[in-house]
Amino acid sequence: MKNSSVTRREALGLTGAGLLAAVGARRLWAAQTLASDEPDTVVFNARVYTVEPGMSRAEAFAVKGGRFVAVGSNESVRALIGKGTKAVDAQQMTVVPGFIDCHNHAVGDQLLYEVIVGNPFEVEFVSIASIIDKLRAKAQKTPPGFWVEGFFFDDTKVKEQRELNVLDLDKVSSDHPVAVHHRGGHTSYYNSKALQLAGLTRDSTNPPGGTFDRDPAGNLNGRVTDRARVVFDKVGRRPQLTAEERLQRGRAALAHMSKQFVRYGLTSVHHEHFDGPDALRSLETIRAQGELLHRVFFAVTGRQLDNLIESGVRTGLGDEWLRIGGTVEHVADGSFSERTMALSVPYPGMASGYKGNVTETQDALDAWVLRMHRAGIQVNCHANGDVAIDAVLTALERAQQKLPIPDTRPQITHCTLITDSLIRRIKALGAVPAPFTTYAYYNSDKFHFYGQDLMRRSMAYRTFIDAGITAAAGSDFPPGPFAPLMGIQGMVTRTGWNGETWGPEQRVSVAEALQINTLNGAYASHEEHIKGSIAVGKLADYVVLADDLHTIAPDKIKDVKIVRTVTGGKTVYEA
Numbered sequence: 001m002k003n004s005s006v007t008r009r010e011a012l013g014l015t016g017a018g019l020l021a022a023v024g025a026r027r028l029w030a031a032q033t034l035a036s037d038e039p040d041t042v043v044f045n046a047r048v049y050t051v052e053p054g055m056s057r058a059e060a061f062a063v064k065g066g067r068f069v070a071v072g073s074n075e076s077v078r079a080l081i082g083k084g085t086k087a088v089d090a091q092q093m094t095v096v097p098g099f100i101d102c103h104n105h106a107v108g109d110q111l112l113y114e115v116i117v118g119n120p121f122e123v124e125f126v127s128i129a130s131i132i133d134k135l136r137a138k139a140q141k142t143p144p145g146f147w148v149e150g151f152f153f154d155d156t157k158v159k160e161q162r163e164l165n166v167l168d169l170d171k172v173s174s175d176h177p178v179a180v181h182h183r184g185g186h187t188s189y190y191n192s193k194a195l196q197l198a199g200l201t202r203d204s205t206n207p208p209g210g211t212f213d214r215d216p217a218g219n220l221n222g223r224v225t226d227r228a229r230v231v232f233d234k235v236g237r238r239p240q241l242t243a244e245e246r247l248q249r250g251r252a253a254l255a256h257m258s259k260q261f262v263r264y265g266l267t268s269v270h271h272e273h274f275d276g277p278d279a280l281r282s283l284e285t286i287r288a289q290g291e292l293l294h295r296v297f298f299a300v301t302g303r304q305l306d307n308l309i310e311s312g313v314r315t316g317l318g319d320e321w322l323r324i325g326g327t328v329e330h331v332a333d334g335s336f337s338e339r340t341m342a343l344s345v346p347y348p349g350m351a352s353g354y355k356g357n358v359t360e361t362q363d364a365l366d367a368w369v370l371r372m373h374r375a376g377i378q379v380n381c382h383a384n385g386d387v388a389i390d391a392v393l394t395a396l397e398r399a400q401q402k403l404p405i406p407d408t409r410p411q412i413t414h415c416t417l418i419t420d421s422l423i424r425r426i427k428a429l430g431a432v433p434a435p436f437t438t439y440a441y442y443n444s445d446k447f448h449f450y451g452q453d454l455m456r457r458s459m460a461y462r463t464f465i466d467a468g469i470t471a472a473a474g475s476d477f478p479p480g481p482f483a484p485l486m487g488i489q490g491m492v493t494r495t496g497w498n499g500e501t502w503g504p505e506q507r508v509s510v511a512e513a514l515q516i517n518t519l520n521g522a523y524a525s526h527e528e529h530i531k532g533s534i535a536v537g538k539l540a541d542y543v544v545l546a547d548d549l550h551t552i553a554p555d556k557i558k559d560v561k562i563v564r565t566v567t568g569g570k571t572v573y574e575a
């Protein structure tokens, strides 16, 4: 809907008092006032999708001091252009609010400093030989006894179409412990040296919450899942960095990550961090240096979380660039992509009757959730399978019964496989699911492990919308690529890179997908009043796209060019 009746006064968002002062004062003074009212930038002749209820379309907008000060028709907004205003003819390009990713591990350190054995950003098949070669090259530069590790492995993006195993990794080295980590984050593959250092043998039994996988003859095959991997934490050696080296790397990693985010149109990201105070300090430093190009909602864990609670710090402390977020995802079960999530039924097609890994007891979950709830820290739990979502909801319900607090918006990260009764409970609690966004496109090669019946209830954006639940977008990078346009294409089509369509019942419209990736993300951090849509008074975070997502063929959405990304009125990326 176009709003061509916006007057200059409405467009500027002037208060009555401000307007009176401007017209009633002496001429010189009035001129100064008007000069200071001049927008910094006016963008006109654009196809603006505001994601605002009541005004979904506009032709133009004005920005001043990093905020939108006018949104409306070409005529009304162009009337505001002053001598110092930069006027931009968008030539009918599309403008949408900056994208928001509510679950991202932002592992710039891996991208910059580690061996990457798969493509972090796109669908690409690699050979096992290439993985072995890369790790061998690393082993040759690494003293014996030190770990040699590879990251971003994806078991369904391998040319040989098979899992990695202990024999493959024994070809890398027998003097180094070797590990290849699945990009999903819940399974790793080890060589014989690593298994031996960890004291594992054919007779080792599975610990709670994880497995040591075996070949048909019962020998360890090198794949280890979820909590079983803790036995490797204390074995092998790793280079010791000085505090200064660590900080330097942290800063470079986050600056690198920020550049990647804005390249894909993300202007706000919820960072999941596991490495103590360094990351927060690094973010402050790169911000001061002008290298922070996106806004950060910073999730906390471990000692840092304890310290914040002890100091009385609550979620939300900070400003619009860097804010203390909720908790880092508290993990209740295994992985969707790596097929270890906790299901109420056995995995289809697995003769063993395996139902996935529950990684936390109900008692522990209850106690942890209650502690966060009491402290005013926004709860964020990782739950994929219906069994784990049930456990998380139970813990949240018990905390609310003990201490009712309105509008807490606990995040259920992934929230993959739902049922009707889970939906009712999510709605009643006001919880915010943040399902995988890019998986529908990127991981379509894994959904046959679950089958169409379970996929109809997975990544259930349609069901959430229909139930009146505000669901946000969570790429979970590195498990999923974080490109919002890849996410939107998958949400709209439910068709993957291989042409397979899974759970078409969960398709949403382009407009709905856009809202999930923008305004709903702002809602997830209680910031919907300052960002997430193009509206007067909100932060001027937006993306200029070469094509209109609403009219281009749905299977071309992910390839639409990001022409420009703007955070707070400042261009942070330009194609």
Ligand SMILES: [Zn+2]
Residues within 6 Å of the ligand: 329, 382, 413, 414, 476
């Ligand atoms: Zn997770």
Ligand SMILES: [Zn+2]
Residues within 6 Å of the ligand: 103, 105, 272, 329, 476
């Ligand atoms: Zn995650």
